[in-house]
Amino acid sequence: MQSQAEAKHDDAEIKHAQHSEFVSFTVAGQAFCLKITQIREIRRWSPVTILPHAPADVLGVMNLRGAVIPIYDLSARFGLQQTEASERNVVIVVSVHGKPVGLLAESVSEIISINPDDIQDTPPVDSRNTMDYIQGIISHDDTMVRIINLDAVISVPEQVLS
Amino acid sequence: MAGSIQDTFFEECEELLEAMDEGLTAIEGGDHDPEVVNAVFRAVHSIKGGAGAFGLDELVAFAHKFETVFDEVRANRLELDTKLIQLLLRSSDHLSDLVAVARDGGSTDEAHHDVLISALEEYIEEEEEELVFQPMGLGGAFDAAPIEMEKERIYKIRFHPLKDMYGTGNEPYFLFQTLADLGTLEVQLDDSELPGFDALDTDESYLTWKLTLTSTESKSAVESVFEFVEGLCELSIESDSDAEDEANALAALDAAFGVMPEEGADQVAAPFEAPVPASEPVAEAADPAPAPAAAKTAAPKAETAKTGPNPTLRVDLERVDRLINAVGELIINHSMLAQQIANLDVADLRDVETELEGFKNLARDIQEGVMSIRAQPVKPLFQRMARIVREASAATGKTCKLVTEGENTEVDKTVIERLSDPLTHILRNAVDHGVEKPEDREAAGKARSGEIRLTASHRSGSVCIEIKDDGAGVNRPRVKQIAIDKGLIPENADLTDSEIDNLLFLPGFSTAKEISNLSGRGVGMDVVKNAVTALGGRINISSTPGKGSTFTIILPLTLAVMDGMVVSVADQTMVVPITSIVETMRGSDDMVNNLGADGTLLSIRGNFVPVCDVGAALGLDKPDHDQPPGVYLLVETETGQRSALAVDDIHDQRQVVIKSLDGVCGNIPGVAAATILGDGKIAMILDPESILAASPSAAAFDTERRLNNAIAS
The missing domain is CATH 1.20.120.160 (HPT domain)
Structure with missing residues (x-):
């Protein structure tokens, strides 16, 4: 049984050798995605503890199995309207600079397999802020999915409150 | 490597x-x-x-x-x-x-x-025989002081490596090379044991060397060449003047305590860490050089071993910290579980609750056990302090003796590390300012030599460290004059003795008449106070003129857990360290007085203290003067100033596990760290000191009143 499954897995691997898997999700109605290897886990939103004097895009801190991790509102971070977080929303836990960080998104859509050749450069638009955060775009099921440049979105943690 | x-x-x-x-x-x-x-x-x-x-x-x-x-x-x-x-x-x-x-x-x-x-x-007597320690393979790495030439000796060495020696990468050639450095070496190989080619086991050792060394070196030097292969070979060293000197045999014994990297460098410390098992290798190591002295010396060593410390284990600090974190989680997990069970709609929970209670006790046991791993006796710290006193005495021309007590009192490792600087400072001060010059002491009818007593003890959940000198005590008129001169207190201030003593802790206060080598570098006792406060502790001074002064430092037992008061501020749950709270009170309208546009004063038994709204200071909500918050926490700042922190409510007083916010977010004014409460939520641990500094009204008030109120305590 196991060997069969493995063989099947191997097949898929060969077929998608050059493909990378991305998790797509929506933020303020727009489709974004992150490489699946960047994501540590996805959790349902639960109220966070507010950090005093924090900027609008830092929602606060959350208890992730004993670790205190900061939660960012991706929407506010991208210069879109602030998310009214509710139980329907999700927190995507990613690892940036070796530290876990939570990103609030509206909802997670699906896992998509992307051929690196299909990734298009971000066409120049006026919003500089957004430009920095977006690594590239791809077309998936006739919708535009934006690939997030995680390192640009979350710089060094210490700068959160600078 | x-x-x-x-x-x-x-x-x-x-x-x-x-x-x-x-x-x-x-x-x-x-x-x-x-x-x-x-x-x-x-x-x-x-x-x-x-x-x-x-x-x-x-x-x-x-x-x-x-x-x-x-x-x-x-x-x-x-x-x-x-x-x-x-x-x-x-x-x-x-x-x-x-x-x-x-x-x-x-x-x-x-x-x-x-x-x-x-x-x-x-x-060092002239005819003294130099015992040179010559590490193998690094022979000639050092040239210790002039080696006295002695008559040449001939050593006959029989060297048969065991197969294990080859496994450790030791190469006879290098040993011989090192030996050759000591004198003239003749090497003779005995391959008589070598079997025929068919019977040859490539892993076995068949070769024996017979070496003849003519050297002026002592036998111990020759033996130390083979130190690294100790136990990995059959070795006999005979010298023509074998029984000549007992000291050689002694040295051989000591060489056994030397570095043996193959077996883990831990061996060096073995006599001090695990003396009981170590005494055996001593006797063994002396075997290759049978000498009457060996047994003689080994015996008393074994004796000390019995009274020596228990065997210890060296563990990476990070591992212990991970364990402490995990135990912290366990305790949080327990309270979360307890809360969940209490919320269950089940008729009979008694059995579950009993088991839960057992779980709680176990968790507490584990926590105490783990905390005790981090705890270390203050002994090494106190020993270092003896040196400080020695140096300070030498620099000031005074004679002081440090007497230590309670050296086995155990304190968290970090506390010990961070206590070193404040203690050094206090002790230098004690020698420099406290203890009088020998002549003055004699005139005052005291012993010429001053005595400084350093004591550590446990006192109801905290550690108390006391530094007591038998010097002249605080020169209060002078201290007061300096404080006035430096503008720290107004000229007409009426201060009690204890208030004057505490002036020493004010920033920018230094009493040294002339800038001496030791203290008086412009760094005052306020630095000491800050260091102690940073550890969650308090420091006090008491002094009797002519008899001396005593500094008392009270510290929490551990830094990982602290007692906090759980309060709510603007719908958020927060924790205020108990150590900073002097008093809590429920406010009533007639206690609150407005001062100017924003200032609020709280009247406590006739005294007015400035009020700081915690929610406003943290930027969580707008201060609402029409509806004064319900509860006030009276806190005392480092400068001894009192303020009232206004919070919405007090819920509980409990032990909380401290979670650092370093790396999670930058430094947040007003917040010291975070903790995880029973419901799994994170709560901020507040830092009253920086809340007051961040609060504009309190800050303004602070400047205004500083002169009058410098030591309201």
Whole structure:
């Protein structure tokens, strides 16, 4: 049984050798995605503890199995309207600079397999802020999915409150 | 690899230096037991041995001189008088400096080094035989002080490596090469045991060498060449003048305590860490060089072993911290579970609750156990302080003696580390300002030599450290005058004695008449106070004119857990450290008085203290003057100033596990750290000091009232 499954897995691997898997999700109605290897886990939103004097895009801190991790509102971070977080929303836990960080998104859509050749450069638009955060775009099921440049979105943690 | 061995060496040096200090302190205290002298000798010797292996020439050379003098003492050729003891103490200080320099770089005071060297040399008798420690493979890495030429000896060495030796990568060729450095070497191979080619087991060892060495070196030097293959070979060394000198055999014994990297450098520290098992290898190691002295010396060693410390285990601190974190989680997890179960709609929960109670007790046991791993006795810290007092006395020309008590009191490791600076400062101050000059002391009818008493004890969940000198006490009129001169208090301030004493802790206060080498560098006792407060502790001074002063430092037992008051502020749950809270009270309208546009004062039994709204200070909501918050926490700041923190409500008082916010977000004004509450939510641990600093109204008020209110306590 196991060997069969493995063989099947191997097949898929060969077929998608050059493909990378991305998790797509929506933020303020727009489709974004992150490489699946960047994501540590996805959790349902639960109220966070507010950090005093924090900027609008830092929602606060959350208890992730004993670790205190900061939660960012991706929407506010991208210069879109602030998310009214509710139980329907999700927190995507990613690892940036070796530290876990939570990103609030509206909802997670699906896992998509992307051929690196299909990734298009971000066409120049006026919003500089957004430009920095977006690594590239791809077309998936006739919708535009934006690939997030995680390192640009979350710089060094210490700068959160600078 | 070399780096990690070197690290281990320095770690062991710390322990050896401690052992050395301990021994010297005992000697200073009048204990001239040969075992104590031996212990110090061994410590110095092991440092020298390790240093030699790493080519730390300066350290080796100095340790050698030091050791030689001790050897003389050991052989009863030198008497331990006060002058010698002082020299030995200063030499031990210098030795730790050299170790520090070797580890961290930098340089030592060369003049001081030379003075000590020549002072030590005075004690070394001319006909004394130099015992040179020659590490194998690094032969010639150091050239210890002039080696006296002696008549040549012929050593007949039979060397048969066991197969294990080849497995450790040791190469007979290099051993012979090192031997050849000692003198003229003839090598003869005995391959008689070598079987035919068919029967040859490539892993077996068949070869034996017969070596004839003509050298002026002592037998111990020859033996030390084989030190690294100790136990991995059959070795016999015969010299034509074998029974000549007992000292050689003694040295061989000591060589057994030297560095043996193959078996883990831990061996160096073995005599101090696990003396009971270590005493056996001692006897064994002496076997290859059968000498009557070996057994004689081994016996008393075994004796000390019985009274020595328990065997210990060296563990990476990070592992312990991980464990502490995990236990913290366990406790949080327990309270979450308890809350969940309480919310269940089940009729009979008694059984579950009983089990849950057991779980709680177990978790607490584990927590206490883990915390105790981090706890360490203050002894090493106190021993270092003895040196501070010694140096301070020498620099000021006063004579002071440090008496320590409660050295086995255990405190969290971090606390111990961070206590070093404040203690150093207080002790220097005590010598510099507290204890009088010998003449003055005699005039006052006291002993010429001052006494500073350093005591540690546990006191109801905290650690109490007391530094008490028998000096002149705080010169209150002078202290007050200086505070007035520096504008710290108004001229007409009417202060109680204790208030004047506490002026010493004000920032920018320094009483030194002339800037001495020690204190009076513009760094005052406020730095000490800050350091203690940063550890969650308090410091107090009390003084009796003519009798001396006492500094009392009260510290929490651990830094990982603290007692906090759980409050709510603007719908958020927060924790305020209990240590900073003086009093809590429920507010009523008639207690609150407005001052100016934003200022609010709280009237407490006729005293007015400024109110700081915590929610507003943290930027969580707008201060609402029409509806004063319900509860006030009266806190005292470092400067002794009192303020009332306004919060919405107080829920609970409990132990919380401190979670650092470092790396999660930057420094947030007003927040010290975070913790996880029973419901799994994170709560901020507030820092009242910085809340007050951040609060505009309180800050303004603070400046206004500072002069009048400098020490409202």
